[in-house]
Amino acid sequence: QSNVSLYGLADLSVGRTQAPGGQSTNSVDSGKMSTSYWGIGGKEDLGGGLSAVFKFEQFVRMNTGAMGRFDGDTAFSRTSSVGLSSASLGTVTFGRNSTPLFVSTLLFNAFGDSFGYSPSIRHYFSSGTVTGDTGWNQSVMYASPTFSGFRFGAIAAFKTGDAATDGKNWGLNFSYGNGPIAASLVFQDVKKDSAVAALDDTRTVQLGASYDFGAAKAFAQLGSIDNKTKDVGYDIAGLGVRVPLGAGAAIAQWSRIAPDVGSDRNTLSVGYLHTLSKRTELYAVAMSDKIDNLGTGKSYSLGIRHKF
Amino acid sequence: QSNVSLYGLADLSVGRTQAPGGQSTNSVDSGKMSTSYWGIGGKEDLGGGLSAVFKFEQFVRMNTGAMGRFDGDTAFSRTSSVGLSSASLGTVTFGRNSTPLFVSTLLFNAFGDSFGYSPSIRHYFSSGTVTGDTGWNQSVMYASPTFSGFRFGAIAAFKTGDAATDGKNWGLNFSYGNGPIAASLVFQDVKKDSAVAALDDTRTVQLGASYDFGAAKAFAQLGSIDNKTKDVGYDIAGLGVRVPLGAGAAIAQWSRIAPDVGSDRNTLSVGYLHTLSKRTELYAVAMSDKIDNLGTGKSYSLGIRHKF
Amino acid sequence: QSNVSLYGLADLSVGRTQAPGGQSTNSVDSGKMSTSYWGIGGKEDLGGGLSAVFKFEQFVRMNTGAMGRFDGDTAFSRTSSVGLSSASLGTVTFGRNSTPLFVSTLLFNAFGDSFGYSPSIRHYFSSGTVTGDTGWNQSVMYASPTFSGFRFGAIAAFKTGDAATDGKNWGLNFSYGNGPIAASLVFQDVKKDSAVAALDDTRTVQLGASYDFGAAKAFAQLGSIDNKTKDVGYDIAGLGVRVPLGAGAAIAQWSRIAPDVGSDRNTLSVGYLHTLSKRTELYAVAMSDKIDNLGTGKSYSLGIRHKF
Known part of the structure; x- marks a missing residue:
C-alpha cells in the first residue's frame, strides 16, 4: 500500500490521586502526563505543493486496556479527519478535529496536555468550564500557512440535532x-449539543504567550469564559516555567480560576521530567x-511516557 | 514480523440529506461515497501457489470518530477472515465475509458501494429489502480462479441460535x-437470524452487466427479492453510466424498486468525481x-475520498 | 515514525461444541486453538542494555468481527502495557499484564493457550476456578533476566474500589x-474485585514441568486452588504429550479437576497440527x-491458525 504511519503514546504511572475535599486513592494510572493513544495517519503528495x-x-x-477516555467515548475521539493541505493556501480537514482553544491551552502551559496535572487543562476543560469537548464532531477546520511568523485558523461544527437549544x-x-x-x-463559541445531552452554551477568549530565555522558558495564559446558559463568568490566569536541568527539565505551573459566583480554585503543579531518549522519559510530578x-x-x- | 498491510479509506463530505417525505438536514458526513474504514491484512506465500x-x-x-456503521455494530464488521488461497483451486475464507450479492450490487452500478448515493445499494440493502446484512457472520466463502473469463463463488453461514425460525x-x-x-x-437465500433479533427470510436473484464503450461505461442490473416471512416480492431495475470527463468522470445511476404491495420508489443520482491522484478524489454528487x-x-x- | 510492529494471530475453525450434559451445536468459531487478536508493539533501544x-x-x-473475548470486555484486554527492559536487571511493565499463572498454565500443557481445547486452561480459567482473569488491570509486573537457567517474576495489582471486600x-x-x-x-493470590463485580478471593499454587525426549515432549502440571470466599478447594492434575509426526505434530493432553465438594471433571483432548509454514498450520482436534x-x-x- 502507501506510506501509512502507525504511531502513538503510552503513559503509565503509579501514584496518589485526591480531589479537593475528597479521599485519596492509590492506583496505577494511564495518561497522567499525556493521554495514551495510538493512531494511523498519512500524507499523500498530490503535486504542486498539495x-x-x-x-x-x-x-x-492503558491501565485497564479500555478504549476511549471514558466508557461511552467514541472509538477515535482523539482525531478522525481527512483533508487537503497546501503549502501556500493552508490546510482544510473534515471530521472530528481538536479545537484551536485546546491546542492553545496545551501549548502555553508547562504541563502541556496533561489531564492529570496541568492546572490550565484542569481549569479550562476537565472541570467542565469550557463546554463542548476538546475535539469537535462534524467539524471543518482551516489552518493557514505561516506568514512572517503569523498564522491563523478557524473551525466550525454543524449542529447535532433539531432541538431549538442546539446550534453551531x-x-x-x-x-x-x-x-x-x-x-x-x-476565540471560541459553543452552542452545539452533544449526541447524548444538551450542553451549556459558552464563549471563551484566551490569550497565551511564552518566551524562551534559554536557561528557562516562561508561560503565561489569560482566559475568560462566559457560560450563557447559566449566566456565570470565569476568569483564568496561569503562569508556568520549564527549566532544563541535568538530563531533563524541571517544570512548574500555577493557575487560578475565579468564577463570578462560588469559590476560587488555585492549582499548582511541579515536576521533573527525566529524559531517556527523544521519545522516552520518566516523570515525577505533584499537584496541590x-x-x-x-x-x-x-x-x-x-x-x-513513551512516544512511538 | 511479516509484511502486514495497514490500509483503508477516508471519505468525508459536507451536504444536505433528505429522506423522501422528510425534513432536510445539513451536516458533515462520513462515508457518503464509500464507507470509511481502516484495516489490517496480509498474505503469506506457502509455496506451490498456495x-x-x-x-x-x-x-x-469519521465525522464523530465512532466505530462501526451504527452504535452496536461489531468492531470489525467490514470483514474479519482467515483462509487459504490457491492459484489453481481458488480461495476459501472463514469468519465474517462480504456476500457475493453485495459485491455484485456494487460492481454493476455507477455509484459503487455508496450507501449515501447509490440507488442500487439503497434499494437492495439500506432500505431493508434484502435481509441479513452485506457481510455474514459465521460464514465460509469460496471463490474460484478465473477460467477463460468465468468465475464462480459460494458462501454459506451457520445458524446463530436455537429458535425454530432460525436457519442457514x-x-x-x-x-x-x-x-x-x-x-x-x-442467488442468495437468507434464513439466519442476527445475534440480537429474528430476521425476515428472503431469497434474492440478481443479474448485472456492464460494457465499457471507451467514451462511456454502461451498467445494468435486474433483481428480484422474495420476502417469505412477509410474503411480499420486490423487483429492482437499475441503469447507470460513467463518462470519463476532464480530470475525472461524470456518473449517473437510476434505479426503481417496485414492491408487490405499496409504493414504487425511483431514485436518480448524478455526480462528478474529480481525480487528484489514483488514491484521492473530490466529489460533487446529488440524488433525487x-x-x-x-x-x-x-x-x-x-x-x-482518500484511499490509503 | 519508529519501528512499530503490527502483529497478531487469526484462528478460525468449523466444528461441534458440546458442554458436559448439554446440547451440541455446529458453528464457525474463532480462537478455538489460540484466541485471535491483533496488536501494536515496539521496543526502543535506550543504550546501555536498556x-x-x-x-x-x-x-x-473473528467469526463475527466483535472485539474482545465477550461483549463488555475492554478493547485491549490481551495486554496494554509500557515499561523498561534491562538486559542485566530485568523488565518492569505497567498497565494490564498477563499473569505468570496464566503463562505457566499455557506453557506446561500440550494444547497451549487453547480456550477451546486445553484441559488445563479449562480447569484453571474458563470454568471459573481461578478468579481475577488471566490478565490483571492496574498492575505492575517484573520479570528477571535468566541466571544459569533460572528466572523469577512478580506481579501486583492495585485494588479497584473502596469496598471492604476489595483488595490487592x-x-x-x-x-x-x-x-x-x-x-x-x-503462587497467586487474588483479592482484587473487577470494575463491575465483586470476585471470590482465591489462592493458587501450581507446579509445571516439561521434558523434551526428542521423539516426544512430555508435560506435567499439578495445581491447588483455595477459594477462600466459598471455602472450597480444588486439585488439578494434568499430563500431556507432543509427538512430531509427518509435517506437524500429534498432541494429547489430559487433566482432572477434583473439588472438595461436588463432582470430579476429567478432560481429554487429542489432535493433529499440520504445519504449512512457521506461521500457518491446519488443525484437527477433539475433546471429551x-x-x-x-x-x-x-x-x-x-x-x-495463522500468525502474522
Whole structure:
C-alpha cells in the first residue's frame, strides 16, 4: 500500500490521586502526563505543493486496556479527519478535529496536555468550564500557512440535532512565533449539543504567550469564559516555567480560576521530567489543587511516557 | 514480523440529506461515497501457489470518530477472515465475509458501494429489502480462479441460535469478464437470524452487466427479492453510466424498486468525481429519491475520498 | 515514525461444541486453538542494555468481527502495557499484564493457550476456578533476566474500589529451563474485585514441568486452588504429550479437576497440527469433557491458525 504511519503514546504511572475535599486513592494510572493513544495517519503528495492528509487516533486507558477516555467515548475521539493541505493556501480537514482553544491551552502551559496535572487543562476543560469537548464532531477546520511568523485558523461544527437549544460551534485563532517568542489569541463559541445531552452554551477568549530565555522558558495564559446558559463568568490566569536541568527539565505551573459566583480554585503543579531518549522519559510530578471553602487535593505520580 | 498491510479509506463530505417525505438536514458526513474504514491484512506465500490470507477491517464514522456503521455494530464488521488461497483451486475464507450479492450490487452500478448515493445499494440493502446484512457472520466463502473469463463463488453461514425460525444462509455467484464486457448472476437465500433479533427470510436473484464503450461505461442490473416471512416480492431495475470527463468522470445511476404491495420508489443520482491522484478524489454528487404518494428526498454532498 | 510492529494471530475453525450434559451445536468459531487478536508493539533501544517496551493487544472474535473475548470486555484486554527492559536487571511493565499463572498454565500443557481445547486452561480459567482473569488491570509486573537457567517474576495489582471486600492481587513465579528440561512454580493470590463485580478471593499454587525426549515432549502440571470466599478447594492434575509426526505434530493432553465438594471433571483432548509454514498450520482436534454425574461433552474442530 502507501506510506501509512502507525504511531502513538503510552503513559503509565503509579501514584496518589485526591480531589479537593475528597479521599485519596492509590492506583496505577494511564495518561497522567499525556493521554495514551495510538493512531494511523498519512500524507499523500498530490503535486504542486498539495497533499491529502488523514488521521484516525484512539485514546486507550492503558491501565485497564479500555478504549476511549471514558466508557461511552467514541472509538477515535482523539482525531478522525481527512483533508487537503497546501503549502501556500493552508490546510482544510473534515471530521472530528481538536479545537484551536485546546491546542492553545496545551501549548502555553508547562504541563502541556496533561489531564492529570496541568492546572490550565484542569481549569479550562476537565472541570467542565469550557463546554463542548476538546475535539469537535462534524467539524471543518482551516489552518493557514505561516506568514512572517503569523498564522491563523478557524473551525466550525454543524449542529447535532433539531432541538431549538442546539446550534453551531465556531472558533478562531491567531498565532505568532519568532525565535524565542510565541503568542496566541483564541476565540471560541459553543452552542452545539452533544449526541447524548444538551450542553451549556459558552464563549471563551484566551490569550497565551511564552518566551524562551534559554536557561528557562516562561508561560503565561489569560482566559475568560462566559457560560450563557447559566449566566456565570470565569476568569483564568496561569503562569508556568520549564527549566532544563541535568538530563531533563524541571517544570512548574500555577493557575487560578475565579468564577463570578462560588469559590476560587488555585492549582499548582511541579515536576521533573527525566529524559531517556527523544521519545522516552520518566516523570515525577505533584499537584496541590485547592478550592476555597472545600479543601485541597494533593496528588503525585511516578511514571513513564513513551512516544512511538 | 511479516509484511502486514495497514490500509483503508477516508471519505468525508459536507451536504444536505433528505429522506423522501422528510425534513432536510445539513451536516458533515462520513462515508457518503464509500464507507470509511481502516484495516489490517496480509498474505503469506506457502509455496506451490498456495497462500494464507487474513483481514481485519473496521468501519469508522469519521465525522464523530465512532466505530462501526451504527452504535452496536461489531468492531470489525467490514470483514474479519482467515483462509487459504490457491492459484489453481481458488480461495476459501472463514469468519465474517462480504456476500457475493453485495459485491455484485456494487460492481454493476455507477455509484459503487455508496450507501449515501447509490440507488442500487439503497434499494437492495439500506432500505431493508434484502435481509441479513452485506457481510455474514459465521460464514465460509469460496471463490474460484478465473477460467477463460468465468468465475464462480459460494458462501454459506451457520445458524446463530436455537429458535425454530432460525436457519442457514447460502449464496452463489457466477461471473464473466472479458475485455469491455462483464456480467454476474447471483442467488442468495437468507434464513439466519442476527445475534440480537429474528430476521425476515428472503431469497434474492440478481443479474448485472456492464460494457465499457471507451467514451462511456454502461451498467445494468435486474433483481428480484422474495420476502417469505412477509410474503411480499420486490423487483429492482437499475441503469447507470460513467463518462470519463476532464480530470475525472461524470456518473449517473437510476434505479426503481417496485414492491408487490405499496409504493414504487425511483431514485436518480448524478455526480462528478474529480481525480487528484489514483488514491484521492473530490466529489460533487446529488440524488433525487422519490417514493410515490410520500414525497421526494433531495440530497447533495461535496466531499473528498482518500484511499490509503 | 519508529519501528512499530503490527502483529497478531487469526484462528478460525468449523466444528461441534458440546458442554458436559448439554446440547451440541455446529458453528464457525474463532480462537478455538489460540484466541485471535491483533496488536501494536515496539521496543526502543535506550543504550546501555536498556530499552523502552510497549504493547496494545486486542482480542477479536473473528467469526463475527466483535472485539474482545465477550461483549463488555475492554478493547485491549490481551495486554496494554509500557515499561523498561534491562538486559542485566530485568523488565518492569505497567498497565494490564498477563499473569505468570496464566503463562505457566499455557506453557506446561500440550494444547497451549487453547480456550477451546486445553484441559488445563479449562480447569484453571474458563470454568471459573481461578478468579481475577488471566490478565490483571492496574498492575505492575517484573520479570528477571535468566541466571544459569533460572528466572523469577512478580506481579501486583492495585485494588479497584473502596469496598471492604476489595483488595490487592499478587503473584510470584520461579522458572528453570536447561536444554530439554523446563519447570515452573507459581503462587497467586487474588483479592482484587473487577470494575463491575465483586470476585471470590482465591489462592493458587501450581507446579509445571516439561521434558523434551526428542521423539516426544512430555508435560506435567499439578495445581491447588483455595477459594477462600466459598471455602472450597480444588486439585488439578494434568499430563500431556507432543509427538512430531509427518509435517506437524500429534498432541494429547489430559487433566482432572477434583473439588472438595461436588463432582470430579476429567478432560481429554487429542489432535493433529499440520504445519504449512512457521506461521500457518491446519488443525484437527477433539475433546471429551466429562463431569461425573452430569455427562460428557464431545467437541471437535477443523481449523486454520495463522500468525502474522
